[in-house]
Amino acid sequence: MTLTEVRGLASMTDGAQLRWVARGDTTRQPAVVMLHGGPGLPDYLGDVAPMVADLAPVYRYDQRGTGQSPWRGPHSFARHVEDLAELLDEWDVPKAVLIGHSYGTDLASRFCLAHSDRVAAMLLMCGPFVGDWRTGDQAERGRRMSVAQQARLRELEELSHRTEEREVELLTLAWFTDHADLERGWHWAAQGARRRRPVNWAMNGELGREGRADPLDERLAELRACLPARAELLGGRGDPRPLAALESLALRLALPLTRIEGAGHEPWLEQPDAVRAHLRRFVQGAVGA
Secondary structure (H helix, E strand, O other): OOOOEEEEEEEOOOOOEEEEEEEOOOOOOOEEEEEOOOOOOOOOOOOOHHHOOOOOOEEEEOOOOEOOEOOOOOOOHHHHHHHHHHHHHHHOOOOEEEEEEOHHHHHHHHHHHHOHHHEEEEEEEOOOOOOOOHHHHHHHHHHHOOHHHHHHHHHHHOOOOOOHHHHHHHHHHHHHHHOOOHHHHHHHHHHHHHHOOOOOHHHHHHHHHHHHHOOHHHHHHHHHHHOOOOEEEEEEOOOOOOHHHHHHHHHHHOOOEEEEOOOOOOHHHHOHHHHHHHHHHHHHHHHOO
16 A cells, blocks of 8 residues: 655744655545654654554654754753644644654654643653653663773763764664664664764753753653544653553553563564554544544
């Protein structure tokens, strides 16, 4: 089955222009919107969208400052939330099924806090991580890397300027431990290090600082109160980020958590059939397909 793909450029009220793509029948409602992670990476969910695009139209976009959505001004959660609201208006989508991955789960959660009336359903994949999850994450990554790899990563991180070759090396070292299968993970990380570029490190830093100053942890009661009737969490058991953090979040938000065996932070790469089945069940329930 061949599905139509439409691309566009949307102008935001502050002048930023965001590149987007839609797959499937865009006359159907509600639509699915996939929110990529980072922050500071371009959209990388092109392999995930086709899993459900026959059930509902799927929109994706490069967040401002990434990919084909250039932006040199400041970044804030509030502005990124409003970008999504303005995009929904541009697409004539009153309510959306949000599927966020990694940082995209933070964005989806903050959008829900500000615009709960526009969220038909929400699936949070591999995030958001709350509490002191970084300690466990760093320890597990240390176990997955050799001493030499750890030393080389630190060396690359400390460089004030990196060549293209060194940037690719840094990203590969930083990302291969995201996967349960480290051998295949190295291949995926090296591939991503060349495709998911350039990394907007300034955006990453700005939103990281704001996240520490205004943590989602402190708004979980508010988030729980405004969640849509259909909301779920999904995580890979092999993610270096501790699954216990997602289990704690599931309890605090009273949400079901699906654990994907043999998969890391990008579970659709390692267990595509399991992820496809889960996404299709979730979207079918959300849109009544």
